[in-house]
Amino acid sequence: MPEIMYIVIPCYNEEEMLPITAKALIEKMDTLIAEKRISPKSKVMFVDDGSKDATWELIYRFHKSCDMFTGLKLSRNKGHQNALLAGLMTAKEYADIIVSMDADLQDDINAIDGFLEKRAEGCEIVYGVRSSRETDTGFKRWTAQSYYKVLSAMGVDIVYNHADYRMMSKRAVEALAEFSEVNLFLRGIVPMVGFKSDIVTYERAARQAGESKYPLKKMIAFAVEGITSLSIKPIRFITALGICIFLVSIIMLIYFLVIHALGRTIAGWTTTVVSVWALGGLQLFAIGIIGEYIGKIYLETKARPKFIIETDLEKEDR
Ligand code: UDP
Ligand code: MG
Helix, strand or coil, X not given: CCCCEEEEEEECCCCCCHHHHHHHHHHHHHHHHHCCCCCCCCEEEEEECCCCCCXXXXXXXXXXXXXXXXXXXXXXXXXXXXXXXXXXXXXXXXXXXXXXXXXXXXXXXXXXXXXXXXXXXXXXXXXXXXXXXXXXXXXXXXXXXXXXHHHHHCCCCCCCCEEEEEEEEXXXXXXXXXXXXXXXXXXXXXXXXXXXXXXXXECECCCCCCCCCCCHHHHXXXXXXXXXXXXXXXXXXXXXXXXXXXXXXXXXXXXXXXXXXXXXXXXXXXXXXXXXXXXXXXXXXXXXXXXXXXXXXXXXXXXXXXXXXXXXXXXXXX
């Protein structure tokens, strides 16, 4: 019996892209069903992340015109990661395997064949990995690559060049549901789930319509989230830095006492001012980093819901 596959797609203001995506996906699904590689009960689940345009109307229309489409509407915009999680948590009730991808078709849908092959070999998680980043701007490529390096230096277990294009079995998603953190950085948490996993490489295309929903500001916030929600190394680094600076100041003190004893004291105005500024800066930096983590703890203790579902078209039908 082929397994039921759900494709979960978070969508935020994607009215330009959705018709193209829906058409491409339905062709892909039809082929896979005809080849008996997935069950005819398989579906595409669009998650509307509080879009302000006609995204939800489109999803609703697709759902009415074709059984293969279903939709989930969040009560408001909660961001890509939360929308994806909402989709995964809902889809796991109906599906055996769940593929997550973006609405813009930048991830090659033909990689799903590779996912299914790995699944047949018994994998519970299959990561889609970009073979090149030629379609990204030089700036995005450079920042992304340096970022992966920083993350791995911080001891975060992350799959290189993998975004959120992956296949997870129902079992893996159920395990993911046990991770109750509010500060969500899925590509760092999924590897913690474990199980037999593998990667499938694919070429990443350029966005076909609409524009990136990740402007620089959101990208930076996401990057900081990735580090602070998965690693405490920055705090340790600050502590170590503090100790070093303290040692240096003791050495300086000794040095000044010695030259004082030798009677060669010159007005040490420069040294004083420089050290006051340097230390002030470092202290602020340290407090900022600590504050970042306290902020995380604050949010985690509140345990607010990560998403609220307004409508689940799938449920309405059953
Ligand atoms: N997205 C979302 N909520 C948001 C921002 C983005 O659901 O607040 C979705 C968006 O519709 C797309 C995916 O997340 O399906 C990735 O966004 P995008 O393609 O704009 O990011 P990029 O590929 O430029 O990193
Ligand atoms: Mg994109």
